[in-house]
Amino acid sequence: MAATFFGEVVKAPCRAGTEDEEEEEEEEGRRETPEDREVRQQLARKREVRLLRRQTKTSLEVSLLEKYPCSKFIIAIGNNAVAFLSSFVMNSGVWEEVGCAKLWNEWCRTADTTHLSSTEAFCGFYHLKSNPSVFLCQCSCYVAEDQQYQWLEKVFGSCPRKNMQITILTCRHVTDYKTLESTGSLPSPFLKALKTQNFKDPACCPLLEQPNIVHDLPAAVLSYCQVWKIPAILYLCYTDVMKLDLITVEAFKPILSTRSLKGLVKNIPQSTEILKKLMTTNEIQSNIYT
Amino acid sequence: MASRYDRAITVFSPDGHLFQVEYAQEAVKKGSTAVGIRGTNIVVLGVEKKSVAKLQDERTVRKICALDDHVCMAFAGLTADARVVINRARVECQSHKLTVEDPVTVEYITRFIATLKQKYTQSNGRRPFGISALIVGFDDDGIPRLYQTDPSGTYHAWKANAIGRSAKTVREFLEKNYTEDAIASDNEAIKLAIKALLEVVQSGGKNIELAIRRRNQPLKMFSAKEVELYVTEIEKEKEEAEKKKSKKSV
Numbered sequence: 001m002a003a004t005f006f007g008e009v010v011k012a013p014c015r016a017g018t019e020d021e022e023e024e025e026e027e028e029g030r031r032e033t034p035e036d037r038e039v040r041q042q043l044a045r046k047r048e049v050r051l052l053r054r055q056t057k058t059s060l061e062v063s064l065l066e067k068y069p070c071s072k073f074i075i076a077i078g079n080n081a082v083a084f085l086s087s088f089v090m091n092s093g094v095w096e097e098v099g100c101a102k103l104w105n106e107w108c109r110t111a112d113t114t115h116l117s118s119t120e121a122f123c124g125f126y127h128l129k130s131n132p133s134v135f136l137c138q139c140s141c142y143v144a145e146d147q148q149y150q151w152l153e154k155v156f157g158s159c160p161r162k163n164m165q166i167t168i169l170t171c172r173h174v175t176d177y178k179t180l181e182s183t184g185s186l187p188s189p190f191l192k193a194l195k196t197q198n199f200k201d202p203a204c205c206p207l208l209e210q211p212n213i214v215h216d217l218p219a220a221v222l223s224y225c226q227v228w229k230i231p232a233i234l235y236l237c238y239t240d241v242m243k244l245d246l247i248t249v250e251a252f253k254p255i256l257s258t259r260s261l262k263g264l265v266k267n268i269p270q271s272t273e274i275l276k277k278l279m280t281t282n283e284i285q286s287n288i289y290t
Numbered sequence: 291m292a293s294r295y296d297r298a299i300t301v302f303s304p305d306g307h308l309f310q311v312e313y314a315q316e317a318v319k320k321g322s323t324a325v326g327i328r329g330t331n332i333v334v335l336g337v338e339k340k341s342v343a344k345l346q347d348e349r350t351v352r353k354i355c356a357l358d359d360h361v362c363m364a365f366a367g368l369t370a371d372a373r374v375v376i377n378r379a380r381v382e383c384q385s386h387k388l389t390v391e392d393p394v395t396v397e398y399i400t401r402f403i404a405t406l407k408q409k410y411t412q413s414n415g416r417r418p419f420g421i422s423a424l425i426v427g428f429d430d431d432g433i434p435r436l437y438q439t440d441p442s443g444t445y446h447a448w449k450a451n452a453i454g455r456s457a458k459t460v461r462e463f464l465e466k467n468y469t470e471d472a473i474a475s476d477n478e479a480i481k482l483a484i485k486a487l488l489e490v491v492q493s494g495g496k497n498i499e500l501a502i503r504r505r506n507q508p509l510k511m512f513s514a515k516e517v518e519l520y521v522t523e524i525e526k527e528k529e530e531a532e533k534k535k536s537k538k539s540v
Contacts, residue, residue, distance in 0.1 A: 289320040290340055290353055290369040 049103040049143075049150040063157030064099060064125060064135075065164070071133040074167045074260065077217050079244050080237065081169035082138045084252040087275035092266035095126040095136060101151065105144040125155075134264070139217065148220035156224060165199070166225055166232035167260040169252060170218045174238045178211050189239035189251040196222060199231040204254040208236060233260070246279050300411050300418060310418055311411050314367075314441035317420035321366035323454040324353060325464070325486050326424035328436040329479030333426035335364045335501045336483040338454070338491045354501045354511070358383040360427050361396055362501060362509050366454030367421035367441075375419060379403055396427040396435035400445045408443025418442070422453040428505050450482075456490035463489050476504065484520050495521035 003009055032040075051060045060067060076085040101123035123139040143151050174188040193203035194212055208214075214222060218234050225232035235255055239248040250272075256265050265271070300310040322338040337353040356362040357379045365372040382402050386394045394402075403423060411418045418441045425437045438453065439445040450468045452460035463486050473479045484498060491497050498521075500512040 287351075287369060289317070289367060290322065290351065290365070290372065 046104055047144070047147060049101055049147050049154055051099055051101050051154040053099050054097045060099060060154070063153060064155045065160060066157040068098065068127065068135070069133050070135050070161070070164045072165050072167075072260065073135045073137070074264075075137040075139065075169070075218075075221060077139045077168065077170040079140050080171045080239070080248045081252065082140045083244055083275065083278055084169065084249045085136060085138060087249070087278060088256060088268070088271040089136065089261065089264050090126070091271055091274050092264060094129040096129050098125050098127055098135075100124045101139075101154065103141065103143065103147055103151070105142065105147060107142040107144070128264070143217045143220075145216075148217055151217065152220060152224050156228075160228050160230060162198075162228065162230055164230065165260065166221065166230060167255075167258075168218050168221055168232065168234040169237075169255070170234070171237045171239055171242070171248060172215070173242055174240050176213075176215070177238045178209075178213065183240075186238070189237050189241075189248045191251055191254060192236050192238065193233055194222065194236065195233040196226040196229075196231060198225075198229050199233050201231075201233075201259050203233060203235075204258045205235070244279065246275065249275060299414070300416075308411060308442070311442045314418040314420045315422075318367040318422045318441065318453060319455055319457070321368075321421075321454045322353070323452060323456050323460055323487065323490055324364040324366050324424055325450070325452040325460055325483055326364065326426055326436045326438070326448070327450045327464075327468070327473070327479050327483045327486075328426070328434050328448070329473040329476060331434070332476040332479050332502055332504050333428070333434045333436060334479050334483040335362065335424060335426055336487050337364050337499050338487060339497045339499050341497075354499060356509055357399060357425070358387075358393060358427075359508060360393055360429075360503075361399055361425060362427065362503065363423045363425040364453075364501075365421045365423045366457075368419070371419045372421045372423075375403060375406065375421060375423070378406060393430075395429045396425060396437060397429075397447075400425045400437040400439060404439045404443050404445040406443075407439060407441060411441075411443060424451060424453060427503065432505055434505070450486075452486065459490050460486050476502075481520060481524055484517070485524055488521070488524070 051064060052058065053060055065073070074085065074089070076082045103123070123137065123141055123143075126136045126138070128134040128136075137155075171189075174183050174186055177183070177186065177192075179186070191205040192208040193205050194208045194214060195203060214234060214236065218236070222232055222234050224230075235252065237248060237251050239245070239251065241248055255261055256268070298310075300308055303309060322340050324335065324337040327334040327336075335354050340351055340353070342348050342351055353366075354362060354364045355376050357376065361383070363376070363379075365375075379399055379402065383394050383399060386392070386398070403425070407419050410416045420441060422438065422440045425439070426435065428434055436448050436451065437445050438448055438451050440453075450464045452464065464482075467482060467485070471478070472482050480500065480502060483500065484495075487498050488494065495518045496514060498517050500517055500520075501509060502512070503509050
């Protein structure tokens with residue numbers, strides 16, 4: 001028990017342990033009623049990450065990479081990274097959708113957990129028809145902390161193969177970049193890389209300096225790969241424009257020369273045109289310009 | 291490489307650029323295309339109609355505006371900036387008429403708009419206007435005029451010009467096709483404007499808006515039907531020209 005400045009007595013949490021009488025009280029409060037259990041289960045069901053097959057829309061029985069052999073996996077997280085892969089990689093070959101991940105959390109714009117529109121945030125998985133061991137993931141939805149482990153399990157499985165290479169692309173706001181300089185003087189957008197111990201190839205940009213902090217799903221994937229000794233590299237684009245932006249997407253271009261994407265990109269000028277079109281279609285709805 | 295601070299406000303960069311003004315010109319390119327043609331007895335303004343949301347009232351999205359009875363303009367770029375510039379220009383037109391008892395000349399009002407735009411490239415805490423304008427009209431002497439202004443505050447007289455998205459393509463078309471024959475009659479000048487827009491407008495005539503002014507006549511806005519008539523005529527002419535070509539080659 002503790003007294004506040006205003007004289008009220010509050011129950012302060014005590015790390016030294018609780019007294020016996022208080023323990024009994026707490027236990028009573030802690031005992032779960034059937035309703036509590038029901039609510040908890042409902043919430044867990046709502047937040048479940050489901051990986052669905054494309055044609056049948058049924059759930060995959062095993063994880064994606066256990067079902068399909070994979071030598072190369074490129075993951076784009078966030079709308080700018082997704083736009084980059086759409087214009088430069090997906091337009092240079094024939095990609096077949098193998099499945100999609102459906103998940104709901106508070107960041108979703110709809111309260112309907114079953115009929116998530118594919119035009120809004122989505123997470124699709126594709127493989128190259130000419131080389132089905134090359135996989136691509138376009139993830140434009142936010143995967144919450146409690147769902148990241150489920151996502152990894154459904155995609156990679158509990159015992160992943162080590163003979164594949166993972167490349168992750170994502171964006172963060174430049175204010176997340178830890179530096180002594182002021183963010184106004186940084187030449188954003190700029191690219192930084194972070195790789196696992198087993199990734200031996202050179203990165204096409206400088207490595208992320210200490211404190212090299214990464215967040216959300218990209219961090220989860222990278223940690224997973226580090227633990228399971230899978231070679232993986234994260235290309236992180238720091239930008240000052242978080243919405244879909246041409247200059248930010250073009251900042252990913254140095255990656256086209258790396259081993260991860262070599263051979264997957266054919267016609268760069270055409271891809272640039274496709275990217276510009278993608279930008280303009282997004283702008284038509286706005287009334288700012290006439 | 292430009293250091294960061296001269297991108298945020300309008301001051302010179304070490305190599306002599308005004309980045310904010312150049313960025314304002316990029317904002318102009320985000321607006322839909324507008325084309326202006328100066329004929330012998332007519333001035334034509336054609337614009338690509340912006341796609342309007344379903345529930346939006348189409349009448350409130352206008353790219354062609356009258357500044358006075360004898361002057362009108364089309365703009366491309368930031369809608370809100372255009373509204374402010376047009377309001378100021380309209381007030382100036384009336385103020386001029388009341389002060390000197392003469393309507394403004396096209397060149398006068400263009401110079402006024404250009405001076406206004408230039409002021410905003412030299413004031414602290416302000417950004418340039420993100421619009422380019424095509425101003426057309428007839429002066430008292432009966433000569434048709436077409437002027438273009440841009441965010442830097444410069445203005446020039448043109449025989450034909452285009453602004454906005456794909457302006458370069460339209461300008462190249464005009465350079466090839468603006469001949470004395472092409473503007474010989476009013477109808478030919480109107481068709482030239484529509485043909486220029488059809489180069490870049492998707493889904494044809496229903497996305498084109500046209501306004502003309504003939505000497506000593508008020509501004510006329512074409513209805514969608516009238517534009518369609520011209521578009522049909524142009525397509526017919528194109529077909530006939532192609533038939534002739536194929537006959538010749540045979």
